[in-house]
Amino acid sequence: DIVLTQSPASLAVSLGQRATISCRASESVDNYGISFMNWFQQKPGQPPKLLIYAASNQGSGVPARFSGSGSGTDFSLNIHPMEEDDTAMYFCQQSKEVPFTFGSGTKLEIK
Amino acid sequence: EVQLVESGGGLVKPGGSLKLSCAASGFTFSDYYMYWVRQTPEKRLEWVATISDGGSYTYYPDSVKGRFTISRDNAKNNLYLQMSSLKSEDTAMYYCARARWMDYWGQGTSVTVSS
Numbered sequence: 001d002i003v004l005t006q007s008p009a010s011l012a013v014s015l016g017q018r019a020t021i022s023c024r025a026s027e028s029v030d031n032y033g034i035s036f037m038n039w040f041q042q043k044p045g046q047p048p049k050l051l052i053y054a055a056s057n058q059g060s061g062v063p064a065r066f067s068g069s070g071s072g073t074d075f076s077l078n079i080h081p082m083e084e085d086d087t088a089m090y091f092c093q094q095s096k097e098v099p100f101t102f103g104s105g106t107k108l109e110i111k
Numbered sequence: 112e113v114q115l116v117e118s119g120g121g122l123v124k125p126g127g128s129l130k131l132s133c134a135a136s137g138f139t140f141s142d143y144y145m146y147w148v149r150q151t152p153e154k155r156l157e158w159v160a161t162i163s164d165g166g167s168y169t170y171y172p173d174s175v176k177g178r179f180t181i182s183r184d185n186a187k188n189n190l191y192l193q194m195s196s197l198k199s200e201d202t203a204m205y206y207c208a209r210a211r212w213m214d215y216w217g218q219g220t221s222v223t224v225s226s
Binding site for chain 1: 120146154155156157158161170172173206212213214215216217218219
């Protein structure tokens with residue numbers, strides 16, 4: 001199974017500043033020239049919401065302050081500038097192969 | 112507007128069975144692979160099952176293989192998850208999600224396995 005190691009577990013960022021969350025896969029999630037790494041945001045009482053798919057593509061209606069990068073085994077989610085509404089849990093997920101796996105999550109708060 | 116609405120959750124005893132449903136609307140259901148994902152009380156997300164667009168292919172993690180069965184009715188735009196031999200560790204919120212990118216999720220249905 002592909003294990004995803006997400007860091008940090010929690011993060012506090014000032015309004016207007018940059019938040020960076022990392023996700024490292026135990027093996028490459030690249031295939032057919034695509035990096036099968038996705039990022040989700042989850043707020044309390046709500047289902048996860050797709051932010052970024054295929055490492056760097058924004059989901060439908062996702063603000064431009066959310067961006068993703070990386071390939072192979074190392075990926076990042078950047079949020080800049082940080083806004084009040086971005087307080088949430090964030091998860092990475094690989095969809096290269098079954099079993100699809102998720103990172104353990106990062107709790108993002110306002111400093 | 113894409114909508115996914117889960118139902119069928121509840122309290123069940125260990126060893127019992129439960130069938131979850133997911134009603135889809137706002138898109139051509141038969142064009143998409145569909146997924147079940149669960150979130151444990153500790154907030155860990157776990158992929159549970161996948162079914163191909165036509166229903167011919169299904170995939171499961173080892174943790175549920177042989178106990179859970181995913182199916183779909185493309186005529187009714189419904190996705191199902193039949194769960195049997197339930198264990199306490201199956202306690203979770205169960206979500207259905209669309210496509211490999213899981214671009215849309217339902218609000219979830221809660222399953223509690225306890226005596």
